[in-house]
Amino acid sequence: MDNVFINKDTFKGAYILSLSHLFNKKIENATLYEKYATLAALVNKQLRTNYELTNEYVVKHNMKKTIYFSMEFLMGRLITSNLMNAGYAQVVKEAFDDFGFDLNEIEHAESDAGLGNGGLGRLAACFLDSAASLSLPLYGNSIRYKKGFFVQRFENDQQKEYPDAWLNKPFYWEERKEDEAIQIPYFGYVKDIKLIDPVWVKAVPYDVKVVGADNNVVTHLRLWSTEKSEWQTYQDNEYLEMVDKISESLYPDDSTEQGKVLRLQQQYLFSAAGIKSAILEHKKLGRDVRDLHKFYTFQVNDTHPTLIIPELMRILMDEENLGYDEAWNIVTQSVAYTNHTILAEALEKWNIKIFRSLLPRIYEIIQEMNRRFKIVLEENQVPVEKVYQMQLIGANNVRMANICIYASFSVNGVAALHTEILKNIELNDFYNLYPDKFNNKTNGITHRRWLIHINPELTSLINNLIGTEWQKDLSLIKKLVAFKDDQKVLDQVKAMKLSKKRQLIQKIYEDTNVRLDENAIFDIQIKRLHEYKRQLLNALNIIHTYLRLKKDPVFKKNFHPQNFIFGAKAAPSYIMAKGIIELINKMSKVINNDVETNHLLKVVFVENYNVTYAEYLFPAADLSEQISTASKEASGTGNMKFMLNGAITIGTMDGANVEIVAEAGIENAVIFGMSAEEVTRRYKENGYKPRKIYDEDVRLQEIFEFIRNLTPNKTHFDFILQNLLTSDYFFVMADFASYVEAQENANKLYQDQKSWWKMSLMNIANAGFFSSDRTIQQYNDDIWHLDYIKL
Structure with a gap:
């Protein structure tokens, strides 16, 4: 079969014919789904030739x-990676520009x-x-x-x-x-x-x-x-x-x-x-x-x-x-x-x-x-x-x-x-x-989807600085290190991040009616909801920050606005995880509606987090929350997607965070909490007393009081609080003070913009090791x- 994607005009002719054949429609009358379906059918048909050639080669x-x-x-969505990997994306984009179609919008018609x-x-x-x-x-x-x-x-x-x-x-x-x-x-x-x-x-x-x-x-x-x-x-x-x-x-x-x-x-x-x-x-x-x-x-x-x-x-x-x-x-x-x-x-x-x-x-x-x-x-x-x-x-x-x-x-x-x-x-x-x-x-992760596709702004910035060879071999991205002190380049990294934030702000506003501040720090935790991933630790710190903004004018004056964004599904029968989701949703309503502080602090839990939502979230992040109890997260790959798109890891020395820090340098991350060895030792010693930490830390007492007042029935979240006070198997209380300090440091760091964007660039430049091409090799x-x- 001849390649209908050989050039723009050949494709346009084939597309018009196919749309008419599949749906009996002309270009101007087609629905968004019909436009998508016609494109998908044409791409799939074209791929069959290479699929058969591949199979023949393997057998022969x-x-x-x-x-x-x-x-x-x-x-x-496969339309995206298939167009890109097959090399058809540019031809289709040019043809669709002629038709007056938005390729991005059409891609979104695929579930x-x-x-x-x-x-x-x-x-x-x-x-x-x-x-x-x-x-x-x-x-x-x-x-x-x-x-x-x-x-x-x-x-x-x-x-x-x-x-x-x-x-x-x-x-x-x-x-x-x-x-x-x-x-x-x-x-x-x-x-x-x-x-x-x-x-x-x-x-x-x-x-x-x-x-x-x-x-x-x-x-x-x-x-x-x-x-x-x-x-x-x-x-x-x-x-x-x-x-x-x-x-x-x-x-x-x-x-x-x-x-x-x-x-x-x-x-x-x-x-x-x-x-x-x-x-x-x-x-x-x-x-x-x-x-x-x-x-x-x-x-x-x-x-x-x-x-x-x-x-x-x-x-x-x-x-x-x-x-x-x-x-x-x-x-x-x-x-x-x-x-x-x-x-x-x-x-x-x-x-x-x-x-x-x-x-x-x-x-x-x-x-x-x-x-x-x-x-x-x-x-x-x-x-x-x-x-x-x-x-x-x-x-x-x-x-x-x-x-x-x-x-x-x-x-x-x-x-x-x-x-x-x-x-x-x-x-x-x-x-x-x-x-x-x-x-x-x-x-590892595929940089084709998790950078080239989701972040064309960063892709073109890298292309302009070091050429395009890195797209074939991600290890070559290390050449960006040469620009770490180049203010013009750092300004471009910042501009890229701002443009991705604006896209995410628009999507979140459409979905939740919450308007985020584009100048704020975007602090994002997106992963399955599980106690060891410690979304709860994140929530406790947000409440602490909110309460402090309410009563400490010096802290309020020196605090850079921060948006906390969560995305996660809890397994349907996982009661504790579902309780944590409800807690975050309830506290976000109080925090987002407080006119005294909501210009400084907002919290959003996006609904139905999936791959498509992830494509908006990873490129917009300033801070990547990787805060699992050390020794519990096998690896993580979200941490790599954040890094590749220029976010700074705030995390424990757990899973692949250890290697992220080794590649990018500990000065380009914000690390806190117990080490894997300490966690293992504390399990062995069996003498952990979370109640003692609570009794000695007035901040935790105030947080618990705030949580109890979130609902008319003050005992509604007691199952979560009791768990923290009695077993706290994942050491949320033990790492709380260290995490609060790390968050304060991150907020201060962001205010030194030159240092921040240098850290961001160093993360991008050192992400080459985390390519799934390397893993598969x-x-x-x-x-x-x-x-x-x-x-």
Whole structure:
């Protein structure tokens, strides 16, 4: 097919024709959605050529692939990255200027694909982009959720969840592959390794194209959708409802047994279907199943896809008739595991009763793996009490992380500090047994979306200063260091930031009716709402600042106006997190409506934070809130997006903050709080007394009093306050004084404008290390060993 994007006039002709063909409309009568749909259909059709060429190349050269299994892929709007990476954006913009269309407005007609929730999904999306842009044969594997995480609305200041039915409109980037459907069995019972009377569900793949930047490589993300199976003889309403539920929504509520079964069904679905389709492809290409590990690496992103391990064993033994040892040899050379959590309580475990009932044959295989692993532990003289902690099956649960570590040839953390904590504390027993498996791969972000797309103002500033080569290799951005004392350049950085603030001010005003001050410090905390991320610490300081502005004229006179902006969703059943959202919303109303101080202090919690909202927030930030309890955040990637767009980190030495400070210099960040070592020591000593801190700090007493007066019922927020006074597991009270001081320092720093914009430029200039291209290159060099697609 000829390239309709070859120049402006060819594209305009094709666009007019396509609009007429799809919607029977002329340019002047088309709705915004019809304009978008026509563009998406044309782009997707054009990409098919490169997609087919990529596939042909991979097959012809008998290339090894990596299949990246992840429960989430938070892709954002694909029209944006596809136009940019394919190199069509300029032609389309010029044509649309002729038509009198605004390309930005048309791009916004696409819904965010509801395939993820937070950092895990956004990272996976960056990895797909980077791998395709580096010309590597890496393919994503997940579930085609009919509904996204949820749409968040605030009602009476509380989070309410509504279905995110993002697939109600056609998703132009996907292609249904009915002929590659896989039959998935649940329940039943095992007799002589055969599964008898299972309930069959059909998994149908939809492939979504992933476009490499300027290299014609197009790979895919495979999403599995559930449908009724023709193998299932008895199909009543209960069966049809079950089938529908499996691919209905991301992270269904698992507070009930039914919810737990559903989550396990989801995990088995995309694990088993992904593995089976790889084996079918491998055999179709005439290759021996014994060579599977030479042609595939299965990367397990967090523990959700753990079941690929016993499922691969099952297929190799039960269907391919290999012995256990031979099958195990293949599995342990083809599976690699990425750990994303330090919180021991967050390491996934499944109740044996639920597991055995849903997946009887898989459970048998894990039992046998466990039996053999215990022999390995005994042979290595692991003490008895540690054997119990390490085995794959506990007294009443199946331990997913333990299975991953035992079966994988590589176990990686996602930031230098995180990996050290895994090796020395959380997974130390496994590290002692398998030191060679453990390695670090610090996370990264794709600068194509998180700078070039969302911040054209900064992009053109960098291009003017150092040329455009950095767009291909982000490490070259370091050349900006040469301008750190150039006042003219620093003024341009400030002007860029002001223009991004104005765009955000407009969006927030339209959404919330709150008008922010463009001259204020924009202090932003956007991430999932979780106690360890400590949005609550941020809130306590804001209240303290407000109360101080009310009664301390000297402080008020010297205080630079500050806007505090939050964006976060809380899991629907996470009561504490939802309470913190309500608290921030309630306090913001008091603060924003106080005429004595609201010219100096405003607080906004944006509703339904998602990738599209993030694209406004990251470039507008002056201060990047990265205030998790040290040792709790595995890495973070929001911290990198802020840094790349010139925000200064105010944070603890946690996750990738440690490396951000190492790259940019501690003088270009505002660091506070306990270190990871101190936090670990205090847990061990078990002598933490938050009540004592409260009793000795009058500021905290005043804050608590303010919170109690936010609602007519003074005990409304007592569950939050009591938690702080009694357990305070994440050391909010312990770090409070240090954080208040850090915030005061940041406010003073901003008032020295020359120093501030120099710090900002130094953050941008030193963000090159945090490119996901670098991360993926390291995964490939150390773990996958894939060859490059050369088109």
